[in-house]
Amino acid sequence: MQEKLVVPPGSETEKQSRNEPEVYAIQAENLVRRFGDVEALSHVSVSIRKGEFFSLLGPSGCGKTTLLRIIAGLDHCDEGILKIAGRDATQIPAHKRPVNTVFQSYALFPHLSVRDNVAFGLRMKKVAIEEITKRVERIMALVEITAFAERRPGQLSGGQKQRVALARALVNEPEVLLLDEPLGALDLKLRKQLQVELSQLQRRLGITFIFVTHDQEEALVMSDRIAVMNAGKIEQLDGVEDLYERPRTRFVAQFLGSCNLVEGVVREVTGAVASVQTTMGDLRVEIGDATRKVCVGEKITLAIRPEKMHFNSKVAENQVKAVVRDSIYSGAETQYRLEAGERMLNACALNSRVGSQGLNVGETVLVHLPADALIILND
Amino acid sequence: MNTILSKSPGSEIKEHISYRGQLKRSAITTGPGLVWLVLLLLIPLAALGVISFLSRGDYGEIQLPFTLENYKRLLGFGLLGFDSLYPAILLRSLALGAGTALICVVTGLPLAFFISRLPARFKTPALTLVIIPFWTNLLIRTYAWQILLAPESWLTRFVHAIAIGNVGDPLYPGTFAVAIGMVCDYLPFLVLPLYASVEKLDWSLAEAAMDLGANRMRVFRHALLPQIMPGLIAGTIFVFLPATGQFVIPDLLGGAKTVMLGNAIQQQFGQSRDWPFGSAIAFVALALVMVGLWLYARKSQGKGGPDLL
Numbered sequence: 001m002q003e004k005l006v007v008p009p010g011s012e013t014e015k016q017s018r019n020e021p022e023v024y025a026i027q028a029e030n031l032v033r034r035f036g037d038v039e040a041l042s043h044v045s046v047s048i049r050k051g052e053f054f055s056l057l058g059p060s061g062c063g064k065t066t067l068l069r070i071i072a073g074l075d076h077c078d079e080g081i082l083k084i085a086g087r088d089a090t091q092i093p094a095h096k097r098p099v100n101t102v103f104q105s106y107a108l109f110p111h112l113s114v115r116d117n118v119a120f121g122l123r124m125k126k127v128a129i130e131e132i133t134k135r136v137e138r139i140m141a142l143v144e145i146t147a148f149a150e151r152r153p154g155q156l157s158g159g160q161k162q163r164v165a166l167a168r169a170l171v172n173e174p175e176v177l178l179l180d181e182p183l184g185a186l187d188l189k190l191r192k193q194l195q196v197e198l199s200q201l202q203r204r205l206g207i208t209f210i211f212v213t214h215d216q217e218e219a220l221v222m223s224d225r226i227a228v229m230n231a232g233k234i235e236q237l238d239g240v241e242d243l244y245e246r247p248r249t250r251f252v253a254q255f256l257g258s259c260n261l262v263e264g265v266v267r268e269v270t271g272a273v274a275s276v277q278t279t280m281g282d283l284r285v286e287i288g289d290a291t292r293k294v295c296v297g298e299k300i301t302l303a304i305r306p307e308k309m310h311f312n313s314k315v316a317e318n319q320v321k322a323v324v325r326d327s328i329y330s331g332a333e334t335q336y337r338l339e340a341g342e343r344m345l346n347a348c349a350l351n352s353r354v355g356s357q358g359l360n361v362g363e364t365v366l367v368h369l370p371a372d373a374l375i376i377l378n379d
Numbered sequence: 380m381n382t383i384l385s386k387s388p389g390s391e392i393k394e395h396i397s398y399r400g401q402l403k404r405s406a407i408t409t410g411p412g413l414v415w416l417v418l419l420l421l422i423p424l425a426a427l428g429v430i431s432f433l434s435r436g437d438y439g440e441i442q443l444p445f446t447l448e449n450y451k452r453l454l455g456f457g458l459l460g461f462d463s464l465y466p467a468i469l470l471r472s473l474a475l476g477a478g479t480a481l482i483c484v485v486t487g488l489p490l491a492f493f494i495s496r497l498p499a500r501f502k503t504p505a506l507t508l509v510i511i512p513f514w515t516n517l518l519i520r521t522y523a524w525q526i527l528l529a530p531e532s533w534l535t536r537f538v539h540a541i542a543i544g545n546v547g548d549p550l551y552p553g554t555f556a557v558a559i560g561m562v563c564d565y566l567p568f569l570v571l572p573l574y575a576s577v578e579k580l581d582w583s584l585a586e587a588a589m590d591l592g593a594n595r596m597r598v599f600r601h602a603l604l605p606q607i608m609p610g611l612i613a614g615t616i617f618v619f620l621p622a623t624g625q626f627v628i629p630d631l632l633g634g635a636k637t638v639m640l641g642n643a644i645q646q647q648f649g650q651s652r653d654w655p656f657g658s659a660i661a662f663v664a665l666a667l668v669m670v671g672l673w674l675y676a677r678k679s680q681g682k683g684g685p686d687l688l
Contacts, residue, residue, distance in 0.1 A: 074586050094589040095598075107587035111605040120601070121591035172591065 024086065025050045025176050025208040026071060031080035033066050040066045041077070042232040048176075048210060050085075053202050055211045055219040058229035059255070064212045067229075068178050071210065073097045085175045095124070100169035101178040104185070106161045108153035114164050115140070115149040121172040139171040143201070159190045166198075176208045183218065195221050216256045220244065228252045244305075246288075248378050253303040260345050261377075262302040266294055273371065276302065280320045280341035285374040294376060301377045306335065306348045308373035311365050318369045324359045334358050338367060431658035439652025449659035465643070469663070472640035476623030479561040480569075483618045484611065486562065487569040491607075494570075495577045506574070509567050521560055521631045528556050528632075552634030560628040565621065569614035576610030612675070620668060640664055 026048040033041040041063045048054045056064040069075035070082065073094030082090045089097055100121065108117050118140060122132045140146045143163045153161060162182060169177055179198075183191045199222045202209045213219050219226050220240055227237040228251070236243060236252045247253035250261065264278035274285045274294050285302060287294055294300065322340035331351075336359060338345045347367065351358070359365055431449055436442045453465045494505045512520060527534045528551035580603060588602035604611075626641030638646075640660065647657030 072590055074589065094586075095592045095594055099590075101587070101590045103583055103587060105583055107581070107583040109584060109587070109602065109605070120588070124588075124592035124597060168591070 023049055025052075025084070026210070027081075027083040027086075028067070028071070029081045029083075031067065031070060031077045031082065033063075033070060033075065033077050039232050041070070043080075044232070044234055045080075046227055046234060046237065048208060049225075050208055051206045052224040053199060053209045053211065053222055055213060055223040055226045056229055057213055057216060057219040057226050057256075059214055062229040063232040064214075064229050065180055068101075068180055068210065068212050071176070072099055072101045072178050074101075098175040099178055100172050100174040101180065102162075102165045102169050102182045104180045104182065106153075106165040108161060108164055108168070110153050113150050113152055114145060114156070117153065117164055118145075118167045118171050120168060125172070135171055139167045143167045143170070158186050159194070162186065162194065166201075170205070170207070174207065176210060179209060179211045181212055181214070183213075183215075191218070198222060220256075228255060230255075246375060247303060250301060250303075250377050250379050253375070253377060257305060258346060259303045259305055262304070262343070262374075264300060264302060266296050266298045266300060269294055269296055274376075276300065276374075278302070278341070279343060283369060283374060284317050284371045285376060286372045287376065288372065301379070303375045303377055304369055304373050306346045307333075307350075308370060309345070309347045310368040310370070311347075311349065311359065313366075313368045315368050318371055318374075320367045320369060322365055322367050324361050324363045324365060327359060327361055329358070338365070340367065427658045427661060430655050431662045433655045435653045435655050439654075441654050449656045450663070452656065453659050453663055465660070468638050468640055468643050469667075471637060472623050472664075473667070475557075475561070475625065475629065475639065476619045478558070479565055479622040479625075480615050480619040482558060482562050483566050483569040484615060487566055487573055487614065488611075490566075491570055491573040491577045494574055495580075506571075509570050512563060513567060517564065517627060518631075520563065521628055524556065524560050524563070524632060525551060528559070552632055552636075554633070556632040557629050560632045561622060561625065564625075564628065565618040568617040568621075572613040572617065573607065573610045576607040580606055616672070623664070623668070 024047050026046070028044060028046050031041050031044045032039065044063070044067060046067075056067060058064045066075060070077050071084070073089070073092065073096075077090070080090070081088060084092075084097060084099060109120065112120070115136060119132050119136045122135060127135075137146070140149055143166055145160065145163045145167055148156065148160065153164065156164065165182065183194055183198075186194065195218060198209075211219070211222060223240055225237065225239050226243050228235045228243065230251050236248045238246070243252070244256055247256060247259065253259040253261065262278050262280070262283075264276040264283065266274055267277050267282065268275040269287075272287050274287055276283050276285050283302070320340045322338040322345065324336055325339050325344070326337035328335045329351075333348050333350050335346065335348045338347055345367070349358070430441055432445050432447070433441050434444060434446050434448065453469075455461050455463055455466045490509075494502060494509075497505055526532060529535065584602040584606065585598050588598045593601060624641045626639040626645070629637065629639050630642070644657050644660050644664075647653045647660060651657075
């Protein structure tokens with residue numbers, strides 16, 4: 001309450017501190033974690049809303065697991081503040097935090113039955129026995145593990161272990177559930193199935209999920225919002241669609257899906273449209289909500305998704321002449337390698353018509369790069 | 380026979396040969412050990428068992444008739460009514476073994492964890508230090524303790540100086556000296572198997588327990604202890620069994636005032652020349668240990684506990 005007086009009105013912090021008890025499950029401010037000389041996290045700030053499915057996405061070694069472990073209390077941060085459900089939790093030990101984790105290796109207790117594994121957290125909190133029985137049965141029914149409740153983890157398949165690990169964490173009704181690449185060890189089919197089940201479960205329970213993964217498709221399918229991490233920093237934090245449609249950096253553009261990058265020099269800016277000179281000719285680019293200012297004479301990088309390019313359309317602007325060098329047919333779509341002005345472009349086209357009208361290798365085509373599909377990157 | 384052969388020519392014979400071959404192979408590999416065990420363990424043990432039911436002659440010879448007298452005497456029902464001498468010896472030895480095992484567990488657990496958390500290059504030297512006492516003869520080690528714990532030694536003075544015990548009281552002989560001698564002797568037996576299982580610990584289980592609300596004590600109790608239980612039990616047995624039969628250390632450091640199981644057996648086979656009674660003591664000691672192990676095995680069965688027997 002006193003804080004409000006100190007913080008200048010209208011500032012970002014002021015808004016947060018007024019809203020945080022209801023809105024944010026996790027608030028991290030300027031977290032730094034060093035391992036020797038390496039900064040595994042360098043000044044990471046992130047606010048995760050209550051009840052959302054939030055993913056931390058990035059290549060291995062980007063700091064996503066470190067961030068998750070700091071939230072869980074299994075690792076400490078060297079600088080910064082972590083708030084859980086609005087309360088400062090930076091110094092609170094793991095066993096007193098209202099969060100639970102599903103570990104990558106599941107970390108089930110091998111000497112306990114499935115039922116006892118699930119009951120573990122409630123027993124540690126000294127919940128009454130009848131209450132434990134009730135909640136354990138309910139959660140086991142929810143994730144469908146009642147059938148093998150008496151077995152030990154050693155007798156379970158990977159998918160079953162995964163469900164037990166989930167039940168063991170969820171039975172505690174945590175403020176936040178942390179999932180550390182929980183589907184990493186499963187085969188593709190099971191992974192797809194569990195992705196769907198997991199996001200349905202999250203919607204049903206309304207618990208905040210923080211999901212760590214290096215699989216961009218998995219993150220896109222399941223999440224409400226994604227933070228893409230690289231080298232200890234958050235590169236971009238956005239909703240799933242924005243992240244894919246409007247990547248801000250070279251790293252995000254290439255890590256999430258595939259992207260063509262085109263370097264160029266800004267020739268002219270008129271209103272919300274820039275004219276950019278590239279090796280493929282001049283391109284008109286809609287500046288849109290680009291987070292940076294674009295100045296004439298500046299070198300910039302443009303990004304465009306393969307599926308956003310069109311062939312032989314009857315538009316006047318942004319037409320690039322290209323030669324088809326390679327085509328890969330993969331059922332629903334065909335991917336092309338195009339050579340345009342000494343550089344290669346990846347394009348793809350949906351095979352939506354019966355009797356494919358695909359392009360032939362060696363053919364010359366006009367490729368349309370729509371002005372609104374060209375994205376100006378920040379780096 | 381003919382029909383079988385015509386159906387699957389030679390298969391029966393082949394099987395037979397391979398079975399015999401297997402027998403031959405296992406005879407070569409396990410044979411020597413088996414012969415050794417039968418000649419040097421099983422037969423003497425059986426002889427010991429038989430002798431324990433025989434009687435002592437007037438000149439110490441072993442003779443008929445078969446009798447239960449030896450066992451009765453051991454339990455305290457002698458010719459002169461109840462006598463607690465031998466039951467007391469049994470209990471005293473068991474207490475010595477259990478006490479030593481307990482102190483070794485309490486001191487060995489932190490030691491094993493400490494060594495396993497050392498940087499890799501310090502681990503081997505640390506383990507070597509644990510084993511070094513083995514390089515010296517038991518008697519020499521024990522006499523060394525006599526000197527160290529003597530009333531005028533620097534160690535005794537130091538201990539008195541920091542005000543543990545009354546000045547002038549010798550540290551030796553006594554229970555304290557016996558405890559020190561026993562622990563020094565048997566600690567490696569506990570630390571080595573325990574260290575082996577501490578090294579293999581899955582620490583992610585500790586993190587899982589912490590994450591689920593367990594404090595430090597409970598993390599140890601629920602996540603770590605179950606994992607190191609096999610090593611801990613093996614180590615405890617390695618300590619308890621020989622410590623129960625130990626009598627040199629209690630004699631040399633305890634002042635030779637009490638008789639232990641080991642002395643009693645030695646006495647019966649030596650000075651007293653009462654082999655049947657000595658055999659009975661040895662047999663009862665063996666039986667007690669076996670019953671203990673059997674009870675443990677039964678308890679741990681089906682609970683995923685370690686299979687020791």
